[in-house]
Amino acid sequence: KPKVWVLGNGQLGAMLTHAGEPLAIDVRAVDIMTPTDEILPLAPHDIITAEREQWPESALSLQLSTHPHFVNGPVFSRLADRYSQKSLLDQILVPTAPWTLVDDKTDVENLYQDFGPRVLMKRRTGGYDGKGQHWLKQAEAGEIPHDWRNLAIAEQAINFDEEVSLVGVRTREGQCVFYPLTLNLHQDGILMASISPLTRLNHLQAQAEGMLSAIMHELEYVGVMAMECFRVGDNLLVNELAPRVHNSGHWTQAGTHMDQFQLHLRALCGIAIPQPQVNFQCVMVNLIGIENDPRWLSLPNAELYWYNKEVRPGRKVGHLNLSVPNTVMLKDSISALQTWMPSQYQAPLAWILAEFA
Numbered sequence: 001k002p003k004v005w006v007l008g009n010g011q012l013g014a015m016l017t018h019a020g021e022p023l024a025i026d027v028r029a030v031d032i033m034t035p036t037d038e039i040l041p042l043a044p045h046d047i048i049t050a051e052r053e054q055w056p057e058s059a060l061s062l063q064l065s066t067h068p069h070f071v072n073g074p075v076f077s078r079l080a081d082r083y084s085q086k087s088l089l090d091q092i093l094v095p096t097a098p099w100t101l102v103d104d105k106t107d108v109e110n111l112y113q114d115f116g117p118r119v120l121m122k123r124r125t126g127g128y129d130g131k132g133q134h135w136l137k138q139a140e141a142g143e144i145p146h147d148w149r150n151l152a153i154a155e156q157a158i159n160f161d162e163e164v165s166l167v168g169v170r171t172r173e174g175q176c177v178f179y180p181l182t183l184n185l186h187q188d189g190i191l192m193a194s195i196s197p198l199t200r201l202n203h204l205q206a207q208a209e210g211m212l213s214a215i216m217h218e219l220e221y222v223g224v225m226a227m228e229c230f231r232v233g234d235n236l237l238v239n240e241l242a243p244r245v246h247n248s249g250h251w252t253q254a255g256t257h258m259d260q261f262q263l264h265l266r267a268l269c270g271i272a273i274p275q276p277q278v279n280f281q282c283v284m285v286n287l288i289g290i291e292n293d294p295r296w297l298s299l300p301n302a303e304l305y306w307y308n309k310e311v312r313p314g315r316k317v318g319h320l321n322l323s324v325p326n327t328v329m330l331k332d333s334i335s336a337l338q339t340w341m342p343s344q345y346q347a348p349l350a351w352i353l354a355e356f357a
């Protein structure tokens, strides 16, 4: 039986491993960050995937990424560089925040002229959780840092109404299946909470599916992909793409009959993909830089995923999936969290309550 090897052994790799168990798919999440001379016993029919877009080059990562069954191999580098990712979106006419490459000739005044008084520079590679971003503000005479030239893009600041994401899957045969849109709240560039599904987003579902289908077909992609968007009125603009299972899809563990991790494995292994059934509306709260609080386990509608990582400020160390069997139970649980959680959670928890007001 083929094994599925995952480049990376963080929480996404762990949740993929867990999802393989009921189907007896042997998933091995591989640490590719710690230097080693080790090589793995890969078989020719094994399958390789990744939980991240980028990894350091080593004998081990090369062994995995040059295997003939490294699914979506060329996609990773293409999407890991914001320059080629944004170029792809432009090429297939999928709307995205207006942008340009910042090279040796880029003049900051032209950026303000083209994009307005607030411009967001993003490192082409390596950024996540809002790291690798630099705001240019005309009012503060913001200048391009010299060591960002050729290594960054500049984007128009989007005055979005809110942020949503779509998680979908594509099979080898080109069949695409999607979860309902997810509403996301980011704070300081990092995802704090998600809510899905929401009836009030239904009218955007077809638009979002059309965009992500076009992207996945163009890339001949196989597996789960996530598309982060800005909602501006009734229009969606792609913020960025992730060629993997995604934090904004974690609610599917509690809310659907088949979560994003199993869908990804099924697509990789050529197993049939059903339309996932939504059993519950869900709220996901990311646990960021806080210690495990045993009181969370007493909430009647909560499921805790604790990643068992060292707690550091700004680090994702777990998430809580709260199902919404009724609004009263949700409100009770969120009120309890308001008293238990530190100050940086008060805005996201209030945001959740406002959605259910």
Ligand code: ATP
Residues within 6 Å of the ligand: 097, 120, 122, 127, 128, 129, 130, 131, 155, 156, 157, 158, 159, 163, 186, 189, 190, 191, 228, 239, 240
């Ligand atoms: P992730 O952890 O999702 O991979 P990231 O570091 O790759 O994050 P982005 O998703 O590009 O970064 O941006 C992080 C957040 O910053 C967005 O979710 C959004 O809240 C804000 N943001 C990004 N681009 C813009 C923009 N052009 N205008 C306004 N806000 C933006």
Ligand code: MG
Residues within 6 Å of the ligand: 127, 128, 129, 240
């Ligand atoms: Mg990103």
Ligand code: MG
Residues within 6 Å of the ligand: 228, 239, 240
């Ligand atoms: Mg993002």
